[in-house]
Amino acid sequence: MRITRAKHATSAEMDMTPMIDVCFQLIAFFMFVLNFSEVDTDQRINLPASELARPPDVPYAQPLTVQMTADDTILFAGDELTPAALQSALMREAQIIKAYPNKKLSDVTVVLRADRSAKTGKVQEVIQMCQQAGFDMFALRGKTSDVSTLIEP
C-alpha cells in the first residue's frame, strides 16, 4: 500500500495584522497615561478627601512640593528629610530662586501634600518653616471626592 504524504510547500502563515494593531493601540494608550511626575506624588501618602478639592484651572507658575507621610517623614525634592533638615533645604531653595533674575519668591506656591493622619502641629511647623524661608502662598492638597466629606461615614 502506498502512503501518500501530504507535502505542503507553503507554510501555514498566521495573519499578524490585527495583533499588531492591538499592540500598537495598547502602547499608545499606556504612553498617554504614563505620568512622569512621580517624585511629586508619593504613594505612601494617603491624602485627606474633600469634595471641594478641584485641580487648579491654571498650573502654578512655580510649584514647590513638600510632602509629609503619616510618620512625619518629610519628602522634599526627592529626598527624605527630618523636619530639622527641611529648614535648611527650604532656605537653600529660596536662595536659589532669589539668585535668578526672572524668578520671584512671591510667585512660588508651596504645594503641601500631607497624609490624612499626620499631626496638624507638624503640618503647621512645616508651613512656618516655609514662611521663614519667605514663601507665603500655600496649596493644601487633598484627594478629590465625589461625595460630601462633612458627615463621617
Add this chain to the structure above:
Amino acid sequence: MKIRHHERGDKIELSMTPMIDIVFLLNIFFLFTFKIVLPEGDFNVQMPSAAAARAAAPSELPPLRLVMKSAPTGELADLQLAGRSFGNGRDAFAQLQKYIRTQFVAEGAADEQEIEIDADYDLDYDYVVRAITAVTGYIENGQPHKLIERIKFTPPKQQAP
C-alpha cells in the same frame, strides 16, 4: 534601448519577528509602570509670615476663631466657632457649615470675613481639611458655592509632653 523591468514572482517578505518582540517588550514595560493616579485638588491659602501680616492693612472685621480640640489619639474632641460649640459628633462639620451659611452668607458678610483655625497639635490633619472644606464652600446641584475663603492658621502650638 531596452529597459529591464525587474519582475520577480516572489514578494519581498518583511520579517515581523523583531518588531513584534520589541512591541511586546514595550507593552510589558508600560503595563508594569501603569499606575492609576487619582485626581487631586488644592485649597489655596495665602499666609504671609507673622511680621509681614502685621504690616499689611488689617481687615475690618476681626477674624472668626475656629477652635479644634483634639483627643490624645488625634480624634476631634470639640469644634468651636466664635465660642459656639458644635461638639465632636459625626455631623459636627455639617452643622458648622449650616451655621456659616445662615449667619454669614445671608448677611453678605462672607467676602470680607476671615477665619483663623486654631487646632491642637495632635489633631489629625484630615479634620483640618474637613474644616476648611466646611468653611470655604459647598456643592449644591453640581454647582460650587463659595462661603468664607480667607483662611489662616494660628501659630503652631507646642507639642504636648
